[in-house]
Amino acid sequence: MDIDSKLDKFDVKSGDEGSSSMQVDSKGTAEEKDELTDSMNKLNVEASSSGQAGHSFRRKPVIIIVVGMAGSGKTTFLHRLVCHTQASRIRGYVLNLDPAVMTLPYGANIDIRDTVKYKEVMKQFNLGPNGGILTSLNLFATKFDEVIQVIENRADQLDYVLVDTPGQIEIFTWSASGAIITEAFASTFPTVVAYVVDTPRSSSPVTFMSNMLYACSILYKTRLPLVLAFNKTDVAQHQFALEWMEDFEAFQAAMRSDDSYMSTFSQSLSLVLDEFYKNLRSVGVSAVSGAGMDAFFKAIEASAEEYMETYKSDLDKRRAEKQQMEEEQRKHNMEKLRRDMEQSGGQSVVLSTDLKDKGQNDNMVEEDEDIEDDDFETFTDKEDVIDEDEDEEVGSFSF
Numbered sequence: 001m002d003i004d005s006k007l008d009k010f011d012v013k014s015g016d017e018g019s020s021s022m023q024v025d026s027k028g029t030a031e032e033k034d035e036l037t038d039s040m041n042k043l044n045v046e047a048s049s050s051g052q053a054g055h056s057f058r059r060k061p062v063i064i065i066v067v068g069m070a071g072s073g074k075t076t077f078l079h080r081l082v083c084h085t086q087a088s089r090i091r092g093y094v095l096n097l098d099p100a101v102m103t104l105p106y107g108a109n110i111d112i113r114d115t116v117k118y119k120e121v122m123k124q125f126n127l128g129p130n131g132g133i134l135t136s137l138n139l140f141a142t143k144f145d146e147v148i149q150v151i152e153n154r155a156d157q158l159d160y161v162l163v164d165t166p167g168q169i170e171i172f173t174w175s176a177s178g179a180i181i182t183e184a185f186a187s188t189f190p191t192v193v194a195y196v197v198d199t200p201r202s203s204s205p206v207t208f209m210s211n212m213l214y215a216c217s218i219l220y221k222t223r224l225p226l227v228l229a230f231n232k233t234d235v236a237q238h239q240f241a242l243e244w245m246e247d248f249e250a251f252q253a254a255m256r257s258d259d260s261y262m263s264t265f266s267q268s269l270s271l272v273l274d275e276f277y278k279n280l281r282s283v284g285v286s287a288v289s290g291a292g293m294d295a296f297f298k299a300i301e302a303s304a305e306e307y308m309e310t311y312k313s314d315l316d317k318r319r320a321e322k323q324q325m326e327e328e329q330r331k332h333n334m335e336k337l338r339r340d341m342e343q344s345g346g347q348s349v350v351l352s353t354d355l356k357d358k359g360q361n362d363n364m365v366e367e368d369e370d371i372e373d374d375d376f377e378t379f380t381d382k383e384d385v386i387d388e389d390e391d392e393e394v395g396s397f398s399f
C-alpha cells in the first residue's frame, strides 16, 4: 500500500480535468492499430508498477506499537522502555504518534507534533479535541511512507522501534490512519502490538472482561501478535488476571461473586475470551518501578519469531492474492477497452481503465471544498470516501 503514490494519482487525475480520452483516427490502418496496442501495453506496464509498495521486508528492527485505554500508562511505559533499552545497550528508536500530548517524558526520534500542530488543525477544520487528534493522525498517515523510509535507512543500527499512540485508544485502533500506519509497519518489519492494561482498574471481573474484549478485537483487526502488558503492578499485582486467564472456572466464580452483573451473555463472552487467551503472551510490568522489563522484551522476541513464522506468510499470501486480483482486473479492463475500440469503429474512445477511481476522486474534490466551513460530519463523510478507496487498494490484507 502506498499512500503517497495514491495521493500523487489524485493529483495527476485532477490535473487532467477529466479529459482522459484519446482521439482515435477513424481510418484504423494496421500501423495505427500497432501504435494503439503499443500505447495500451505501456498503460498496462505503468499501471502494474504503480501498485507496488516499494519497501522490501526486513527482519530488523522489531516494531512495538504500544496501545491501551486512556490513562493505562502507555507514555510512562514507553519512557520506561526507552530507559531500559538505553541501560541494556539495546538500540531503540522512538516514535510519538500522539499529537495532543503536552510534554513527553522521553525524547522521541520522530514526533508527530513536529509535523502537525493539533490545535491549528482544530481551528482550521473547526473540530473538537478528538476530531483534531484524528485529523492530525490522518494528515500524518498520508506521509507515513517517509517515516518508513527513515527507519529503513537506519534499520541496520536498530533493534526496536517503540511507537506511542494517542491517549484515546479508538483514535488509533478504529481509524483508517491507524490501520494504514499499522499496515505500513507490518509489511516492512516484524511488528508486535503491546496492549497496556491498567491492572488496578481491571480488578473487577466485568471491567477485566471488557478490557480483554477490546484487546481481542485488536488482535483480530490487526492480525498481529499481541503482548498483554499488565501495567501498574507496583499498585496491584496481576496474579488475579493470570489466574482468570488460565482457569475459566476461577473467572466464572469471580463473576458470580460480582452480583452487580451476571448473565448468560457474560458467560458466553468469557468462553470466547478463553479461546483468545491461548493466542497471546502476558507479562506484569510497572512503568514506575521498572519491574518486568526483561520479561516484556522476552515476550516481544517470542512474538517477533511468531510473526516471522505465521503472520509474515499470511501477509505474503494476502498480498499475492491482492496482486493477482489487480492483475485480473487490469486484464479485464484492457480486454473491455479493446472490444470498445473495435465496436466504436474508430470514434472517440475513453482510454480510462479505472473509472471507479475517478468517480471517487471527483467526490473527494467536491467534499474537500466543503471541509473548511462545514462541521465534523462532513469530515467523517470524507473519511468514508478514503476508507472505501483504501479497501479497494489494501482490502485483501487489511482488517
Ligand SMILES: Nc1nc2c(ncn2[C@@H]2O[C@H](COP(=O)(O)OP(=O)(O)O)[C@@H](O)[C@H]2O)c(=O)[nH]1
Binding pocket: 068, 069, 070, 071, 072, 073, 074, 075, 076, 077, 167, 231, 232, 233, 234, 235, 285, 286, 287, 288, 289
Ligand atoms: N502507579 C503507577 N502509575 C502509573 C504507571 N504507569 C503510568 N502511571 C500513571 O498513570 C497515569 C497515566 O499515564 P500515561 O502514561 O499518561 O497514560 P497514557 O494515556 O496511556 O499515555 C499517569 O498519572 C502515570 O503516572 C505505573 O506503572 N504505576
Ligand SMILES: [Mg+2]
Binding pocket: 074, 075, 076, 098, 101, 165, 166, 167
Ligand atoms: Mg500517552
